Amino acid sequence: MGKRKAIIVTIIATIIYVGLLSITITLDNEQRRIETSETEAEEVEKVKKYLKQLTEIKEVNESFVKEQEYKEEEAEQKGEEEKNTEDEIDDEEEESTDESKSNEEEGKEEEEEEKPKIYLTFDDGPSKYLDEILNTLDEHQVKGTFFFIGTILGGLSDERIAQIKEGEHGVGSHTWTHDKDNVYTQNRFVEENKRTLVELDKIGLTSNIIRAPYGSTYMSDGQIEDSRNNGWKIIDWHIDSRDWELKNAEKAYQRVLSQLEGAQKKYEEDGIVILFHENNQTVKTLELLIPELEERGFDLISEEQKPMKEHVFRGR
16 A cells, blocks of 8 residues: 555656656747747847848938939039030120131221322333332332333343233333334324234233323324223323432432422322333332332332223323
8 A cells, every 4th residue: 555655646746847847848948939930030130120121221322322423413504504504605706706707807998998098000011120110119029010111122031021910010011112203193193002012922921001191291182092991091190200310219219309309299099000110220219219219108009900090191
């Protein structure tokens, strides 16, 4: 009995022990489960917090990117506006420059047009002095008009012909013979000038201006009329240098200046015609006269540049 009781007690104790052990294990598992649940909850909270931070970072980045894009667009727009402004300024400056140049050119043209004109004219050539006279005119960049005698045109070299053309110098007829005693008889005046003009045309120096030996004073009204009917202009002079008579450059120079003021008052609009001859004093006279005339504001031109107006003595 006692032994059986002991077994029963042992069994009960074992059952109790197993029960307690089971309860302990269950409690331990539950504790672990709770701890695990708490840990998972904490992890979830951490993840949520991390995601929230990422979201905030993303928003900050997006905001920064948008701000940078706006700044870039603004800078690009400003750059385009500045470029457009610069282009407009360049265009305006270019237009202003073009306009300024145009105005300067127009001003120069007007100034040239407004300058009083003088025609330096030379009779009795071509002579041995022609080379020096042409060279002097070209060196000073002024022009002359030459009235040639037909019988001596053969002395005009190809080089001189080219120089006359390239220098824009003018030419005209001074009759064929320059024979005062015969040239004014009947139809001879017209015939001699026609012959000389034809020869000039053959060498490429076409002209329609003539000058009578010693001036139109010796021409009859019929000869004047016939000349005009041929389409010629008769060119006398406004100032006579008398160089053929004075044979002194300084005196010829002073004589021209002494007549200049009176001629300018009467003939400035037409262009003042000054008479010289091809002789050994001509170049020296020109060296004195050309700078003085330019200093006084005259433009020394030729028939080739601006056709002369007919001038006949006594207004015939």
